[in-house]
Amino acid sequence: MKRVLFTVGSTFFDELVDSALSDIVLEALHSRGAEEITVQCGAYKGKNKELAGISSTPVLSWNEEHGLQLEIYAFKPNLTEEFMRADLVVSHAGSGTIIDVLRLGKPLIVVPNPSLLDNHQQDLATELEKLGYLKATTPRSLHDCISKFEAKELIPFPQKDKGKFQAILDEMMGFD
Amino acid sequence: MFLGSGGHTSELLSLLSDLDFSRYFPRTYIVSDGDALSARKAQDFENNKSNKKGSYEIFTIPRARRVHQSLFSTPPTALRSLLVCVYHMMYTGQLSSDVLLLNGPGTCFVLCISAYVNRFMGLPSPKLIYIESFARVNSLSLSGKLLRPFVDKFIVQWPDLVSENDRGEYHGWLI
Numbered sequence: 539m540k541r542v543l544f545t546v547g548s549t550f551f552d553e554l555v556d557s558a559l560s561d562i563v564l565e566a567l568h569s570r571g572a573e574e575i576t577v578q579c580g581a582y583k584g585k586n587k588e589l590a591g592i593s594s595t596p597v598l599s600w601n602e603e604h605g606l607q608l609e610i611y612a613f614k615p616n617l618t619e620e621f622m623r624a625d626l627v628v629s630h631a632g633s634g635t636i637i638d639v640l641r642l643g644k645p646l647i648v649v650p651n652p653s654l655l656d657n658h659q660q661d662l663a664t665e666l667e668k669l670g671y672l673k674a675t676t677p678r679s680l681h682d683c684i685s686k687f688e689a690k691e692l693i694p695f696p697q698k699d700k701g702k703f704q705a706i707l708d709e710m711m712g713f714d
Numbered sequence: 715m716f717l718g719s720g721g722h723t724s725e726l727l728s729l730l731s732d733l734d735f736s737r738y739f740p741r742t743y744i745v746s747d748g749d750a751l752s753a754r755k756a757q758d759f760e761n762n763k764s765n766k767k768g769s770y771e772i773f774t775i776p777r778a779r780r781v782h783q784s785l786f787s788t789p790p791t792a793l794r795s796l797l798v799c800v801y802h803m804m805y806t807g808q809l810s811s812d813v814l815l816l817n818g819p820g821t822c823f824v825l826c827i828s829a830y831v832n833r834f835m836g837l838p839s840p841k842l843i844y845i846e847s848f849a850r851v852n853s854l855s856l857s858g859k860l861l862r863p864f865v866d867k868f869i870v871q872w873p874d875l876v877s878e879n880d881r882g883e884y885h886g887w888l889i
Contacts, residue, residue, distance in 0.1 A: 662851050706732060
């Protein structure tokens, strides 16, 4: 896995950003052969001082200790190209991102946000992991998940069944 | 179609993306006040859609409840939203249609009630379809719970959400 992308989606998820940039996770990434790390950190308000005032202009840096190139920005209107470039995506457990990444055939680790009030993201992550499409973990266990991650153990996610909704609607509205 | 912002909008547009638009026209995209992003997404979506017929319109309605609005101040806001919807469903006809697709959140309940007002008055009223989010695996969303007794078709995307005594259909994943 040469290129790894972390994404928190359209809001913020500071625990995931902090975990992504922690020494144990960077070390785990390095040991798995990662070279370029991109972090879409959202509206970060956490304690990492280097991220204070981060905007949507990407900031590039070189992490000497772990031999990694880091690219960090707050938001990007469309992440599709970033997904395509990545060899591994580590994401919040929003259903839109999950579907986009899996339909592009990219290996995915999701980290459900434990501080969400109504935590149905956790349910979705657990269920999709049970079905073998992705790996789910927590900010604290992310390094372990990356160390053990094997993309080839994942089951390819089915493409969209295009005629299905049309058939339901046609039947209801009296089209043949 | 009601585009309920964020993930709701994306899921609904995904449902519509393979629909034969030469059968379904004219189309009205209903968006909430201030949700410029959904309005733009609808526009882009229509521009890129192939095999379409007829025109489309984007219609803005007031929100039933703003994000983080206190429960105390919700009733007047919701009432205003309801009156606007009833007016355009019943009087101007700008919200009337053959079928209305809903997938949350709260404001779509107001549209559902407006359709019912027409029904009670014996006026033409859209068939109502609610599609629960793909993200709902074990439990319905609040808008799902609210709308389930009222809509003509209630569709879920995970099998555990259908039980024998409840209304609901499972056809696998739709998005």
